[in-house]
Each structure stands twice: as C-alpha cells, then as structure tokens.
Amino acid sequence: MGLKAISAPRIFDGNQNHTDAALVWDEEHIHTIIPISELTDDIEHQHFADALIAPGFIDIQVNGGGGVMFNNTITPQGIDTICSAHRKHGTAYLLPTLISSTPENIQLALNATEQGMSDQIAGLLGVHLEGPWLNKDKKGAHDPNLFYAPSVEDLNQFTWPSQGKVLVTAAVENIEPSALNWMKAQNFTLSCGHSNAKASQLTEEKLSYVDGFTHLFNAMSPFEGREPGVVGTALNTDSAWCSIITDNIHVHPQSFLLAHKAKPQGKMLIVTDAMATVGSEKGYFELDGEVIRVVDNKLVNSRGSLAGAHIGMDESVANVIEWGISEDEALKMASTYPAQALQCEKLGELKSGFRASATVLDQDYRSQAVLVDGKLY
Ligand SMILES: [Zn+2]
Structure with missing residues (x-):
C-alpha cells in the first residue's frame, strides 16, 4: 500500500498550526505532516482549498x-x-x-x-x-x-x-x-x-x-x-x-x-x-x-x-x-x-504513528470531509 495525503492551507495538529501543509498516512496510521511543496508524485493526494484540517x-x-x-x-x-x-x-x-x-x-x-x-x-x-x-x-x-x-x-x-x-x-x-x-x-x-x-x-x-x-x-x-x-x-x-x-x-x-x-x-x-x-x-x-x-x-x-x-x-x-x-x-x-x-x-492529535483520523473544515467550520482509520469520507 502506498502513501496517501490530504492537504490544506492550514493544519492544526492538536498542538501547533502548519501552513500549506499535507497530512500523509500509510494505511491506517499517520506518517507525517509536510509542506505541500514536498509531496512526491507517488503519494495519492487530495487538496482542500480554503480549508482547515484538524484532529478527527x-x-x-x-x-x-x-x-x-x-x-x-x-x-x-x-x-x-x-x-x-x-x-x-x-x-x-x-x-x-x-x-x-x-x-x-x-x-x-x-x-x-x-x-x-x-x-x-x-x-x-x-x-x-x-x-x-x-x-x-x-x-x-x-x-x-x-x-x-x-x-x-x-x-x-x-x-x-x-x-x-x-x-x-x-x-x-x-x-x-x-x-x-x-x-x-x-x-x-x-x-x-x-x-x-x-x-x-x-x-x-x-x-x-x-x-x-x-x-x-x-x-x-x-x-x-x-x-x-x-x-x-x-x-x-x-x-x-x-x-x-x-x-x-x-x-x-x-x-x-x-x-x-x-x-x-x-x-x-x-x-x-x-x-x-x-x-x-x-x-x-x-x-x-x-x-x-x-x-x-x-x-x-x-x-x-x-x-x-x-x-x-x-x-x-x-x-x-x-x-x-x-x-x-x-x-x-x-x-x-x-x-x-x-x-x-493514538487519537486526538495528528502525530506520527497515531490513527489516521482527521476532520476537514471550511472557513465557517462546516465539515468538508472526515478521515477515519485511513479512509476518507
Ligand atoms: Zn442526559
């Protein structure tokens, strides 16, 4: 299984904010958070414009x-x-x-x-x-x-x-x-x-x-x-x-x-x-x-x-x-x-090794997508 990622102008990982960042996961667990510019072609990737990615x-x-x-x-x-x-x-x-x-x-x-x-x-x-x-x-x-x-x-x-x-x-x-x-x-x-x-x-x-x-x-x-x-x-x-x-x-x-x-x-x-x-x-x-x-x-x-x-x-x-x-x-x-x-x-933060779970919100905090154990809904 290859790496997957979602990205947004902002990611809050439960401790700090990352700008223009991607949350990368491997099957069911979080791999890393990296700048969007560092995403490689082999990573299956979806971008959310004007969005905020938070812990699920x-x-x-x-x-x-x-x-x-x-x-x-x-x-x-x-x-x-x-x-x-x-x-x-x-x-x-x-x-x-x-x-x-x-x-x-x-x-x-x-x-x-x-x-x-x-x-x-x-x-x-x-x-x-x-x-x-x-x-x-x-x-x-x-x-x-x-x-x-x-x-x-x-x-x-x-x-x-x-x-x-x-x-x-x-x-x-x-x-x-x-x-x-x-x-x-x-x-x-x-x-x-x-x-x-x-x-x-x-x-x-x-x-x-x-x-x-x-x-x-x-x-x-x-x-x-x-x-x-x-x-x-x-x-x-x-x-x-x-x-x-x-x-x-x-x-x-x-x-x-x-x-x-x-x-x-x-x-x-x-x-x-x-x-x-x-x-x-x-x-x-x-x-x-x-x-x-x-x-x-x-x-x-x-x-x-x-x-x-x-x-x-x-x-x-x-x-x-x-x-x-x-x-x-x-x-x-x-x-x-x-x-x-x-x-x-392994829940409640976007941290390496934690369960791949996140909530994607628009500028009014309405849910755009939810990641549960590596599956994006
Ligand atoms: Zn009650």
Whole structure:
C-alpha cells in the first residue's frame, strides 16, 4: 500500500498550526505532516482549498443520527447508520449512547458494540450507557420507572464487551462504593450525571471513582452559594472532566465561559447528545413510546422537556469559537480532550504513528470531509 495525503492551507495538529501543509498516512496510521511543496508524485493526494484540517472529532455522547435512535435499533447496522450520519458533521469517532432502558436492551447494546468492534464499523469507539442508574429527581427525558441502583451482582449479570471503551453515566450518590469500584476495576470510564447529589454526598471516596461529569449544568443539582450541588463539585474537582452541550440551547454561553474558566485546561469537552434527527430529513422520533420533535431547533417531548440536541460536532465547535474560545482550544475540546477522557491512545492529535483520523473544515467550520482509520469520507 502506498502513501496517501490530504492537504490544506492550514493544519492544526492538536498542538501547533502548519501552513500549506499535507497530512500523509500509510494505511491506517499517520506518517507525517509536510509542506505541500514536498509531496512526491507517488503519494495519492487530495487538496482542500480554503480549508482547515484538524484532529478527527470524537463525540462521547450520541443517542442517534440519520433517522435512527440507538435505543430503538440496537444493532451493529443501527450503529453504522449513526456513525455515518455524524461523519457529515465532522465526527470521526463516537460512542453510541443508550438512554436508560431495560436490562435486556442493555445486553443488546453491549452485544451490538462487541459485534460492531469485531466488524470494524468505521467510527465506533465503544458504548456509553446513560443510565438506568440515575436519580429520579433529575430524570430529564429518561423513563424513571427503569431506574435502579445496581449491585455488583446486577452488574456481573451482563456480558460486557471485550473490545472498545465503556462509558457509564450514573448518579453516584445512589450507588454503593462496591459497585463503583467494580466498574473501575473493569476499566470503565465513570461519569456522574442525572444526579441530584448535595456536595456532601459526593464524598472523597465517591469522587475517587468519578472520571467526569455528564452534560454539565443539565440534569444535575445546581450551583448555589450555600450548596455547591453537582455543578459546583464538578467545577471544583480538577481531576474530573466535564462534558458540555454547546448548542446555545442547553447552556447559556456565559455559563459555558464561566465553567471553561473554572476548569483546568483539558478538562472541558464538547458532546452533542444528538438524537435521530441529526443528519436526517425526519424532524421527529419515538423514545419509550413518546414522540419527540424538533421545535425551533429544540428537541422537546410532550411535556416540553428538552430531550437531547439537534446539532452536529462541527456546529458545536463553531458556536464556542463564536462565544470567544480560541480556535485551537475549541478543536481540542472536540478531539484531543475527549480522547484523553476515554484514555484512547493514538487519537486526538495528528502525530506520527497515531490513527489516521482527521476532520476537514471550511472557513465557517462546516465539515468538508472526515478521515477515519485511513479512509476518507
Ligand atoms: Zn442526559
């Protein structure tokens, strides 16, 4: 196999910018970044005018896309449709995310992930279980009848995937340390979310199991002077990352900017929390028998509750840049930091030996093309 390359006026490699440069890869791995003038004739090459090449976007919370909800189509084909729909928005890799469901459906999701990893579905990185181990007082669009606090025995009854990453969102205040410890021992990434904890319930012991916080500000106890809640604890726990939805609906730009100031660099990352409507003409879908529609760019259920987001990663990045975040930092929030949050080696930077993954953006940060493991889409 010969070398291939894409080039553009600018490449941001996750650390620094290169002008009039080409990203060269060999099969599935990055070879080098060189000036366009040094490309030789034997390298198969595509140039993108007026474009920026960045490390491939990684979205760790994707419920659906392309008309498919993972909850309703818990199969490798469903995952493939979702990954393909999100590539149109610059997402190279994602975690299909199962909203609280039955134990049977959780097992189907774990099986579909295992099969999808074996089949090497382009862009599949693992699975995110968002519940059903959540707090009823912060249910969001989830069905609280499905919620429970799992024991080690409950967790052991599932057959977990042997490949790919497992991210669990749980209301840690409700869960026994033994169960949290079990999840950490399996190398799962654990994120606190849909949680109504008081700061005093997020003890040092509980926080020692927590890697991050899911969709900061949404479905968690708020930050107040006398009671820091989950939001205050998330902002003040330097070791933990926070994911955040930047669709300009779930979180006010000022709240986003304040959180970004409070967290150490590298600990705020963008997620879409996207639903089936992204990359689809259809403006509605069903969840637990309830119809959820796009109304004024918001996804709402019949009670008017926000039910996920109708946005892609490219638009999410464009938003935070518009709000005043530097371009480099915004791109890292969409790739480098999520790669670090999941401890994905060889992703999140355009570096020799890393997986050949990149997102090509136009001047308005709209996705032009996505490179996944050496294949250009
Ligand atoms: Zn949620």
